[in-house]
Amino acid sequence: MRPHGERWRAPYACDPxxxxxxxxxxxxxxxxxxxxxxxxxIIHSTAFRRLKHKTQVFVYHEGDHYRTRLTHTIEVSQIARALARALGLDEDLAEALALSHDLGHTPFGHTGEEALDAEMAGQGGFDHNAQALRIVTRLERRYAAYDGLNLTWETLEGLVKHNGPLVDAAGRGIGAYREHGVPGAILEYSALQDLKLASFASAEAQCAAIADDIAYDAHDIDDGLRAELFDLADLAGVPFLRDILDEIERAYPGLERSRVIHELVRRIITRFVEDVITESDRRLSALAPADADAIRAAGDAVVAFSPGMAQAEAGIKGFLYPHMYRHPTVMAVRRQADHVVRDLFRRLVAEPGLMPAEWCADLAGADDGRLMRRVADYIAGMTDRYALEEHRRLFDATPDLR
Known part of the structure; x- marks a missing residue:
């Protein structure tokens, strides 16, 4: 691990x-x-501003202190930048990738994505990662000379592949794309500017990806406790969390609940970050990559948790899945949100003229695939609030999502 605050650039960092x-x-x-x-x-894009009113787990009006996509993104950015600095990587690239990683998310979190994916099943489905690429290469219309943001190859590569390669050496989809293949939007863009879909992304992109996991785990615990979906005592079933809570109690006996929660969250993040730096230093030393392309050609990620910490991280996710993401209160809201998105999609496909003029002006004679993709783009860009307002405009009854 490098001395605190020392600025340096490793030979395997992406060189701007x-x-x-x-x-x-x-x-x-x-x-x-x-x-x-x-x-x-990315920061000045319309899609980035919309993250302020897009759900992380709770809908936007559930409370002012719960995470939104924007606050989550800022937290991921902070962690990604810290990792990049410690590992001698390009901090600006790591930050850009962290700031852009959720641009393609729909209103109502993963519920909205699942609803659009189901409605678009016959047209290639809907994938938030592919949607982020569409946004930064096509849908943002700010510049006189081109559509999109015209980002560098390294940023686009990291945006698409931050979780690892998308295809094997034969071009077949792997991981999340094994069953249905790589989304068309990614394949189409890669045909214009080859994103090397069979290789890993840069170490900077890997920093952004693992920072996302760290932020999710720590802050969903915070939000879940704040919402009283579970209590501190429930966390004792996760050994990693129990050990930290015992440590806090020994150091600060009788500490008030709100401060215990903050101590827990900050110590989770610290342990994760320090472990990633140590494990990544070990992997990088063993690989001895001469440049960023050697990182891409490696057979495994170089930015990662140690085996023991990976097990602890999996334990947290294993706790949060039933206690938070599938909590009856959250599921009731998710079912209502699913209906809102599906209602909007079906109505707008049937009557595209109900969309703003700039979204439907060139749809005369469009085939079903083009029409449905346009509607999906429109809905995906909505904030939670705007989706509910549009539903109230088009339908007699709209759920409160509470």
Whole structure:
């Protein structure tokens, strides 16, 4: 592990001075690196602002202190940047990837994604990762010279592959894409600017991916406790969490509940981050990659938890799944949200003229696939609040989602 605060660049870091470029060539900035420009374009995008009113687990009006997609994204960014600095990577690229990783999410969290995926089953389905790529390469319309944000190859590669390769050497889908194949949006863009779908992404992208897991685990515990879906005593069933709670009790006997929760969350994050740095240093030392392409060619991720911490992290997810994500209160809201998204999709496919003019102006004579994808794009971009407002406009009864 490198000394605290020391700034250095490892040979396997992505070099902003040697980027593979943008789909549409642009002159370099005299004040910002290409990865800094990517980060800034993401922050100023419309899709990024919409994350403020998109659900993490709870809908936006459930309380001011629960995570939204935006606050989650900011927390992921902080963790990704800390990891990148400790490992000698490009912090700006890691931050850009963390800030963009949830751009493709629908309203109402994974419920909205599942509803759109089901409605689009005959047209290639719906995948939030592919949707993020559509947003930054097509749907954002801000610049005079092109659609999208015209991000660098390294940012697009990391956005698509931060969780690992998408296909095997023969081009067959693997992992999440084993059954239905890689989404068309990813294949279409990769045909324009080859994203090397069979290789790993950069170490910076791997930092963003594992930072997402760390933020989810720690802060969903925080939100679940705040919402009283479970209590501190329930966490004793997870050895990793029980040990931290015992440690807090020994150091601060009788500490008030709110401070115990904060101590728990910050210690979870600290342990995860320090473990990732130590394990990743070990893997990188063993691999001795000469450059970023050696990271991409490696047979496994280089940024990872140690085996023991991976088991602890799985234990947290195993607790949160039944106690939070499938809690009866949350599931009741999810069922209502599912109906809202499906209602909107079916109505707008039947009557596309109900969408704003810029969304339906060129749909005359469009085939079913193009029409349905346009409707999916429109709904996916909605915030929770706007989706509910549109449902109230188009239907006589809209659930309160409480």
């Amino acid at each position: 001075g040697a980027t593979r470029g943008r789909l549409y060539p642009e002159a370099d900035s005299p004040t910002r690196s290409p990865f800094q420009r990517d980060r800034d374009r």
